[in-house]
Amino acid sequence: MKQRAIRVTVNGRTHERTVEVRRTLADFLRDDLDLTGTHLGCEHGVCGACTIVVNGEAVRSCLMFAAQVDGAELLTVEGLADGERLHPIQEAFWEHHGLQCGFCTPGFLMTLYCFLREQPDPTESEIREAISGNLCRCTGYQNIVTAARAAAGSLRAGAS
Amino acid sequence: MKPPPFEYFAPASVKETLDLLREHGDQAKLLAGGQSLVPMLNFRLVRPGALIDLNGVPGLDGIREEPGMLRIGAMTRQRAVERSAVVRERCPLLAEAMPQIGHVQIRNRGTIGGSLVHADPAAELPAVVAALGGELIVRGAAGERTIAAADFFVGYLTTAVAADELLVAVRLPVAPPRAGHAFVEVSRRHGDFALVGVAVTVTLDGSGVCTSAAIAVTGVGPAPVVAADAVAALVGQRPATTAFEEAARRVSAQLEPHSDLHASAEYRKQVGGVLTRRALALASERAAGASR
Structure with missing residues (x-):
C-alpha cells in the first residue's frame, strides 16, 4: 500500500x-x-x-x-510548556544560556526530558553521554550541561 | 520527500512476513528499527519496491534463558538489552558492548537482529556474536535453520540469510564460571562507529591457567575477524603481560584492514593489537576476580 x-x-x-x-x-x-x-x-x-x-x-x-x-x-x-509556564528544562536552558541560535534546542530538550526522568540526579559525565547524540554548533555544550544539571535540580525539588 | 516511493506492508505474523518475502523477492526490504535502513532510504541508496515493517509482528522480541544459552529475539530493542539484568549477569560481554552502540535515541529503536543482519563492518554486535560463537536462528518457508556465527557474516553488509528468510533470534552461550570479558573500541567521538573494536573472553581454571579464550575484531575488514592464532598464545598459560603482547602481535599481523577517510590501514593494524592487549588484560583481571 x-x-x-x-x-x-x-x-x-x-x-x-x-x-x-x-x-x-x-x-x-x-x-x-x-x-x-x-x-x-x-x-x-x-x-x-x-x-x-x-x-x-x-x-x-x-x-x-x-x-x-x-x-x-x-x-x-x-x-513541554504548560501554557505560558515553561517546563523546568526549558526554564533552565533560558536561565543558563543553554542555546544561542536555538536550532538544536528542541532535540536537546526532548532527549533530556527522557534522560532526567530515568536518571534524576546525574553526574556531569552521565549528562554528556546522554546528549552525545545531539549536535550543537553554537554553545560548545558547556552551558547545555550546566542547564541540564540545573534542570535536574529543579525537577527533583518539584518532585519532593 | 526524501525516501523513494515504495509499497508498505505491516504484517501481523511471521508467516505473513515470509509470504510477503516470497512474493516480493529481492525487491523487498525488511524494516526493523530502521536506524541504518531509513538513512539509506533518505539518501536513496536503496530503493526497495516493498518495505515490510516487522514492528507489528508478535513473538520476535524478548530475552529468554535457555540451558547454557541466552536467546534474544531479533526485534529486541538494543536499549532493552542494555537495561537487562539477565544480560549483564549471563552475557556480560554483550552488556559491555551495548552502550557503545550509537546513541540512546538510536538504541531506543535499533534492534539486535537489525544490526546483525545489516552487518556493518564497523558494528559492535557482529564482533560480540563472533567472539562468543553465537548461533543465528533464521526462518524461511521450509522452516527454521541455525547458522553458526562463523558462517553468518559473509562479507561487507552481507550475511548468510537468504532473500526469502528472516532472522528470528540469536543464541549466545552464557559466561562460564571464572570467566572474564572486555569490549574496547576506539572511535572519533562517543557513539560513532568504531575505527577498531575488540571483543574478548578469557576463562581460567581453578589454578588460574587460561583454559579458553576468544578474540574478535571489528572495523578491520568486511566482516568481524576471529583471531584463533592469537588465542593460541594465551591458552594453557597463566595470563601475563608477555602472553597479552604476543597475542596482540599476532592479531596485528593477521589483520588486513583498508584505509579510508577515518583511519589508515597501518593505524588500524596497530590499534587492533593495542586494543587486544588491553582487552585481554582487563578480561583476565575480571576472570581472576570472578575466581576468588
Missing part, C-alpha cells in the same frame, strides 16, 4: 490522517500537523535535532515513518 490511515496522539491531542507511507514522522509533524518546533538538521540520524518522544522513549523522528505511529503517543517540544 502507498497510503495509510493513522490515528496518533500528539501532546495530548488525537489526530486522524491519511499519510503517504514514505512520509517521515518528522515531515508529518512539521508539514501535516504544523508542529514546526521539531527541527530537521541532517535527516539521516546523526544530528539529533528531530528528537521527539514516542511512547515514552526519545527517538529520531527523521528515522521513522508516520505510518509507523498508528496508535502511538507522541510528545514534541510544543507539549
Whole structure:
C-alpha cells in the first residue's frame, strides 16, 4: 500500500490522517500537523535535532515513518510548556544560556526530558553521554550541561 | 520527500512476513528499527519496491534463558538489552558492548537482529556474536535453520540469510564460571562507529591457567575477524603481560584492514593489537576476580 490511515496522539491531542507511507514522522509533524518546533538538521540520524518522544522513549523522528505511529503517543517540544509556564528544562536552558541560535534546542530538550526522568540526579559525565547524540554548533555544550544539571535540580525539588 | 516511493506492508505474523518475502523477492526490504535502513532510504541508496515493517509482528522480541544459552529475539530493542539484568549477569560481554552502540535515541529503536543482519563492518554486535560463537536462528518457508556465527557474516553488509528468510533470534552461550570479558573500541567521538573494536573472553581454571579464550575484531575488514592464532598464545598459560603482547602481535599481523577517510590501514593494524592487549588484560583481571 502507498497510503495509510493513522490515528496518533500528539501532546495530548488525537489526530486522524491519511499519510503517504514514505512520509517521515518528522515531515508529518512539521508539514501535516504544523508542529514546526521539531527541527530537521541532517535527516539521516546523526544530528539529533528531530528528537521527539514516542511512547515514552526519545527517538529520531527523521528515522521513522508516520505510518509507523498508528496508535502511538507522541510528545514534541510544543507539549513541554504548560501554557505560558515553561517546563523546568526549558526554564533552565533560558536561565543558563543553554542555546544561542536555538536550532538544536528542541532535540536537546526532548532527549533530556527522557534522560532526567530515568536518571534524576546525574553526574556531569552521565549528562554528556546522554546528549552525545545531539549536535550543537553554537554553545560548545558547556552551558547545555550546566542547564541540564540545573534542570535536574529543579525537577527533583518539584518532585519532593 | 526524501525516501523513494515504495509499497508498505505491516504484517501481523511471521508467516505473513515470509509470504510477503516470497512474493516480493529481492525487491523487498525488511524494516526493523530502521536506524541504518531509513538513512539509506533518505539518501536513496536503496530503493526497495516493498518495505515490510516487522514492528507489528508478535513473538520476535524478548530475552529468554535457555540451558547454557541466552536467546534474544531479533526485534529486541538494543536499549532493552542494555537495561537487562539477565544480560549483564549471563552475557556480560554483550552488556559491555551495548552502550557503545550509537546513541540512546538510536538504541531506543535499533534492534539486535537489525544490526546483525545489516552487518556493518564497523558494528559492535557482529564482533560480540563472533567472539562468543553465537548461533543465528533464521526462518524461511521450509522452516527454521541455525547458522553458526562463523558462517553468518559473509562479507561487507552481507550475511548468510537468504532473500526469502528472516532472522528470528540469536543464541549466545552464557559466561562460564571464572570467566572474564572486555569490549574496547576506539572511535572519533562517543557513539560513532568504531575505527577498531575488540571483543574478548578469557576463562581460567581453578589454578588460574587460561583454559579458553576468544578474540574478535571489528572495523578491520568486511566482516568481524576471529583471531584463533592469537588465542593460541594465551591458552594453557597463566595470563601475563608477555602472553597479552604476543597475542596482540599476532592479531596485528593477521589483520588486513583498508584505509579510508577515518583511519589508515597501518593505524588500524596497530590499534587492533593495542586494543587486544588491553582487552585481554582487563578480561583476565575480571576472570581472576570472578575466581576468588
